[in-house]
Amino acid sequence: MKHPNDHYYLITFQYLGFRYHGWQRQPHVKTVQGMVEKTVNYVLKDKPFKVLGAGRTDAMVSVNNSAFQLILREEVSIDKFFKALNENLPPDIKALEISKLSDSDSFNIIQDVAEKEYLYYFTYGEKMHPFCAPFMTYVREELDIEKMSEAATHFEGKHDFQRFCESSDSQDDFVRSITTCVLAENTELKANFFPKKSYVLRVVGKGFLRYQIRYMM
Structure with a gap:
């Protein structure tokens, strides 16, 4: 109150x-x-x-x-x-x-949020330097970045993301709007111990469900 x-x-x-x-x-x-x-x-x-x-x-x-x-x-x-x-x-x-x-x-700090941006960094192939662990995920398998980039665009728009989150019994609203979902080579976050190539999934929307971006990735 x-x-x-x-x-x-x-x-x-x-x-x-x-x-x-x-x-x-x-x-x-x-x-x-x-x-x-x-x-x-x-x-x-x-x-x-x-x-x-x-x-x-x-x-x-x-x-x-x-x-x-x-x-x-x-x-x-x-x-x-x-x-x-x-x-x-x-x-x-x-x-x-x-x-x-x-x-x-x-002003309501929860309801008045205009936009949130989530960046999911990852690499694949040769195992990354341990210092990278706080910043990106390592995937052992070979990845088809071109197909992943194409697939990412299908998340854009208003969808029911119930299968792309960790839901609870009390939750009944799984509809979220994604304004941008792009997967591309990482050119912004850099360090001398980063792998030669890394990638980022960039997702923009007003809000996300629990673990939603991880499930999308």
């Missing part, structure tokens, strides 16, 4: 998800939300707050640019809080920007 004295902040951030079980807080496992809340609690010295994420992510998924909403009972100095937040977050989580929301009623 909203409180008339609450203050609302929007924080964009990024993280390497290799050691986390996704964004959402869960019992007995390490999550990004849990780590963010632990850090915020330390910075605020146990003052009340609430964190709302823009969406869930699956285990080990990394995020380059996402956002969460921070709700505080007391106003803070943005510059001081932002500096303290980044200084105390672990090295694999970084806050990018912070802004104060002037009208919380006109």
